[in-house]
Amino acid sequence: MPAIAEQHDWIDRFEGLSRLEPRIRDVLTARSQVIRVPANTVIFGPGKSPDNMLLLLDGTVRVQQLAESGREVVLYRVTAGESCVLTTACMLAYEDYAAEGVAETDITAAAIPRAVFDDLVSTSKEFRNFVFRAYSRRITDLFHVIEDIAFRRMDIRLAQKIIERADTGVLKATHAQLAAELGTAREVISRQLAEFQRRGWIAQGRGTVEILDCDGLRKLAET
Amino acid sequence: MPAIAEQHDWIDRFEGLSRLEPRIRDVLTARSQVIRVPANTVIFGPGKSPDNMLLLLDGTVRVQQLAESGREVVLYRVTAGESCVLTTACMLAYEDYAAEGVAETDITAAAIPRAVFDDLVSTSKEFRNFVFRAYSRRITDLFHVIEDIAFRRMDIRLAQKIIERADTGVLKATHAQLAAELGTAREVISRQLAEFQRRGWIAQGRGTVEILDCDGLRKLAET
DNA sequence: GCCAATCAGTGACCTAGTCACACAAGGCGG
DNA sequence: CCGCCTTGTGTGACTAGGTCACTGATTGGC
Numbered sequence: 001m002p003a004i005a006e007q008h009d010w011i012d013r014f015e016g017l018s019r020l021e022p023r024i025r026d027v028l029t030a031r032s033q034v035i036r037v038p039a040n041t042v043i044f045g046p047g048k049s050p051d052n053m054l055l056l057l058d059g060t061v062r063v064q065q066l067a068e069s070g071r072e073v074v075l076y077r078v079t080a081g082e083s084c085v086l087t088t089a090c091m092l093a094y095e096d097y098a099a100e101g102v103a104e105t106d107i108t109a110a111a112i113p114r115a116v117f118d119d120l121v122s123t124s125k126e127f128r129n130f131v132f133r134a135y136s137r138r139i140t141d142l143f144h145v146i147e148d149i150a151f152r153r154m155d156i157r158l159a160q161k162i163i164e165r166a167d168t169g170v171l172k173a174t175h176a177q178l179a180a181e182l183g184t185a186r187e188v189i190s191r192q193l194a195e196f197q198r199r200g201w202i203a204q205g206r207g208t209v210e211i212l213d214c215d216g217l218r219k220l221a222e223t
Numbered sequence: 224m225p226a227i228a229e230q231h232d233w234i235d236r237f238e239g240l241s242r243l244e245p246r247i248r249d250v251l252t253a254r255s256q257v258i259r260v261p262a263n264t265v266i267f268g269p270g271k272s273p274d275n276m277l278l279l280l281d282g283t284v285r286v287q288q289l290a291e292s293g294r295e296v297v298l299y300r301v302t303a304g305e306s307c308v309l310t311t312a313c314m315l316a317y318e319d320y321a322a323e324g325v326a327e328t329d330i331t332a333a334a335i336p337r338a339v340f341d342d343l344v345s346t347s348k349e350f351r352n353f354v355f356r357a358y359s360r361r362i363t364d365l366f367h368v369i370e371d372i373a374f375r376r377m378d379i380r381l382a383q384k385i386i387e388r389a390d391t392g393v394l395k396a397t398h399a400q401l402a403a404e405l406g407t408a409r410e411v412i413s414r415q416l417a418e419f420q421r422r423g424w425i426a427q428g429r430g431t432v433e434i435l436d437c438d439g440l441r442k443l444a445e446t
Numbered sequence: 447g448c449c450a451a452t453c454a455g456t457g458a459c460c461t462a463g464t465c466a467c468a469c470a471a472g473g474c475g476g
Numbered sequence: 477c478c479g480c481c482t483t484g485t486g487t488g489a490c491t492a493g494g495t496c497a498c499t500g501a502t503t504g505g506c
Contacts, residue, residue, distance in 0.1 A: 065366060067374040099366055122345055135358055142365045143288060143321055149373050150406040151290040174484060183373040185463055190485060206484060408494055413454060429453060429502060
């Protein structure tokens, strides 16, 4: 059986939980459970609300909005060290969401049952802060999405997305995936990428975009 | 001095607070304050976070997103009997919002200081539910905005908006205001309204839209 | 009655999304 | 290794929506 300190270990991966009251740390570790979920699992979605709040330990969860037309937009990603507060919102769901959360990689997460969540919110000021800050962050993310979609040009948004998601200089994604990411149509992406290529900023392969001139992209993205 | 029952009165205007624990009702009334704010006051916005959570007793608050370009979108409205949870989010602000809340009419609201809010969340399960439900509702609203902007046609959105906001059959709003409402440009509204008029669905005046054929509009809106 | 501010209409032009394709690259069973 | 199927990409024609630069109309204030 692992020592208490070891059990507590994962909590420290959450910035917002570092100052959690010791007593609360015990409750959190004792009454939550570390779970593993394979990539591409739908964690929550229309008609599928989970009964646990998830604190992501490893991997990323993509939260996206689906339209009846089949088009999509990515709203935000939950990365390791963050909580999926919308899960909480789903648990208390006022109405069914049109959004879904998908495991983008294999993930491990601490699952906090609803009752425990309620208990923690009630008894720990630090946990309350953590939860409200997480909400705040997500709402800010949504505001950015709205601003982007409503007011920014596609070429700029695409350039940003490429920079943001191509850590190694090569982005593995099809045009269709990038379109879903930005809430537009595949053809639009194809045309924009063709233009980027013509300008020598990128090279394309089947399912990949390679950055050749990051500065070129960045200059556009910062417009 | 008003009787306790009378002091509690406003609480009952909030559906979500009807089952509040009696002890909590007392705290809420004793430690919150009813305030009045004239129309067009900016309640919160970039660089202006309030230190109270507001429960709206009368009037409406319009929450809108501003772009540097000067364009706007209305995100949602808070009406009497609802709480302005984003106010809370602002209080704990993770980051400055690009959104602002404006009193659309003269309003009266119960202001709950931050400390009291925290206290209530901690001690009352009913109040917690109320708060989380309010968050959930707002997030749902934001999802709808995203869906609308990203995937729906302007003519449909405009028709819906007209129906939604013209209770008496006459809508008092300039083209520019409708454009800000939907996050588009004034010219687009002008052209769409001209088309609606041509079809005999509406009549226009300076700053007004009169519905002539609600069924016509509705048929479009339900597409 | 005049002026300035506000509101609405319009054409030209550009960006974005839709539709209907053609075509190319890999994957795989035979 | 070949044909075939799936998936990914390219393209032209067209519609919808957004921008720009105007004009003209209405109205409230002096």
